[in-house]
Amino acid sequence: MVVLSSMWERIQSDLFPFLEEELGELTIKQQQLVSVLEVIRIEDAVFSEYRTGRHKSDRKAIARAFVAKAVYNLSMTRELLDRLKCDKALRRICGWESLCAMPGESTFSRAFGEFAENRLPEVVHESTINNHMSDRLVGHISQSHTVKPPWWSRM
Numbered sequence: 001m002v003v004l005s006s007m008w009e010r011i012q013s014d015l016f017p018f019l020e021e022e023l024g025e026l027t028i029k030q031q032q033l034v035s036v037l038e039v040i041r042i043e044d045a046v047f048s049e050y051r052t053g054r055h056k057s058d059r060k061a062i063a064r065a066f067v068a069k070a071v072y073n074l075s076m077t078r079e080l081l082d083r084l085k086c087d088k089a090l091r092r093i094c095g096w097e098s099l100c101a102m103p104g105e106s107t108f109s110r111a112f113g114e115f116a117e118n119r120l121p122e123v124v125h126e127s128t129i130n131n132h133m134s135d136r137l138v139g140h141i142s143q144s145h146t147v148k149p150p151w152w153s154r155m
Helices: 002-023 028-040 055-072 077-086 088-094 105-117 120-133
Strands: none
Touching: 002 088, 028 055, 028 088, 028 120, 055 077, 055 088, 055 105, 077 088, 077 105, 105 120
16 A cells, blocks of 8 residues: 555645646546546556557547546546547546547547457556555455344244
């Protein structure tokens, strides 16, 4: 946990002030997204060779938007695109400097399909665990409480 707490301290003391200088004050959701992106480093797991669609750098931005969709609890890709269009800070956090640099919905759909096919969420999860918790033993205690049966079942 020392690694994660020191990372959180660095995010709060260095990264947030830098981003706020560039983007203006960050919302709570934007701070959550930045924190998640900083910890999981999804762009490191994005494959560099794709058969179709945009360039590698665009796939990394789409991968960050993929995480934003989860953090913002958006069920539809269209909702994500609408949010990206109206939220300049979110768009820049994901990696697009301008609205016209953002790909269309079909590119997002293809990329999200490739991420699923390549098991990107599982790869990132495993990588995050290995990077931050591999040398730690994580314990869990499960306790069972005995529940008395209803009085009529004891008759």
